[in-house]
Amino acid sequence: MLQPALDPHADGLPAPRRYFAIAVLLLSLVLVVLDGAIANIALPSIAASLHASPGDAVWVVSSYQLAVLVALLPCGAIGEMVGPRRVFLAGVALFTLASAACAVSSTLPMLMAARFVQGLGGGAVMALGVTNLRLCVPHRLLGTIIGINAMTIAIASAAGPGIAGAILAVANWPRLFAVNVPLGIVVLAAGAVLVRTTRVARRLDGRAIAVNSLMFVLFFLGADRVAQSPITGGLLIVASVACFALLRRIERRSAAPLVPTDLFAAPAFRFSVIASVCCFTGQMLGLLALPFYLQHGLDMMATQAGLYMMAWPAAVALIAPISGWLAHRVKTAWLCAAGGFLLALGLAGVGLLPAGPHGATFIVSTVMAGLGFGLFQTPNNRVLLLSAPKARSGAAGAMQGTARLTGQTLGSVAMAAIFEVAPPPVAPEIALVLAAAFASLSALVSLGRVRHEITG
16 A cells, blocks of 8 residues: 655745745746747757758657656656655756757757657656645645746746747757756756655556556557558557556556556546646647748748747736636636637637738737636646645646646647648648647536536
8 A cells, every 4th residue: 555755844845945945846847848948939940950841840849748758657656756856856957968968969860869868857857846846835825836837837938939039040959958958957956955755665567667658659659650651550559558458457456556547536637637638739739830830821030930929928927827816716627618718719810810910810819829728727737736645746746747748749749740741831720720629629628527626
């Protein structure tokens, strides 16, 4: 039976150490989010510099997402065993080293390999970041810190395109990844302020980790090949499902399985995970399509496109703390549903409506999409995390990251597939309409949670 760690800081760290710990953890989020925002906006420049097709260039994002997916659940389990602080800081160190490797990459395969290693480190950061936050703050402040967490992510996302555009205006794309190195060093140097926990008495099955990794790799490769070779892609996806069945069999007697099926018994947790996958699929499709829409469809330079891309995350930063405040007073299922539908309207607006003078339609629609995404994300994450006991916070945090990255990976793969079957001038519009459909689905799933939820 899983025994919870005897945590001396069961109701958070004392001040002022608590505030230093929160600052370190939020800075780590900035580290990871900036990297993603910079990589997305740089895809056209990377494709041109390395003489790669747009579909191949998307693998700069996809290889990172795949590595994070492979790492998330094992890192959550290892974090429960040896302590979330240790695994988190190990992830930061790996992420920082791989960022330096990205900065010196001279070929697309070299960059993809460095991004994969970077994703392994990012998986540890994503899996244990929220867990460390939960240990740092008192329970009464957890909803507030989730809102601040979402706002920080949004601000970093808003800054990312602008930073990328500014760097690309004066330097080549490899310099973009060098931004992560000093931030990573600061987080590592300040990591001692985080909570130290005792170890949890549990056994980690190596077979489960291997099958989990194979499951995600097969699914990712299968989804990527479905458009070009439906039979091969379908067989790979079937093999991935078989791996999941084998994983369930391996862990059938485990009190704390790698894939936290024990937590899925709670309807609120289950619906939140499904809605998150759908929403982040739409989000990633949109974020990948928008730079190509601006630079190829509207003939913008990278610097100008970066400025236009800031509207979405700026709107998320504005709504995130408000959404956290509302989550204490309104059923979060209604908030998530409203956010999903608003996100869908914004994405569809860019994809279907005329561009308008000076990109006015783009700005209005992406602000709408950002408001919708922020309205969805904070309350959905709150329900997902609070549905799990503190002893399983590592698994809950890893599952939150897995849901997010599963959706974002599906979005990346779908974008690559669309580039394979559609002409480049119309591919972004097709992707945006499909993104709106996934956002609408997330709203419908959230509505299914209404009868399982009480206000506050």
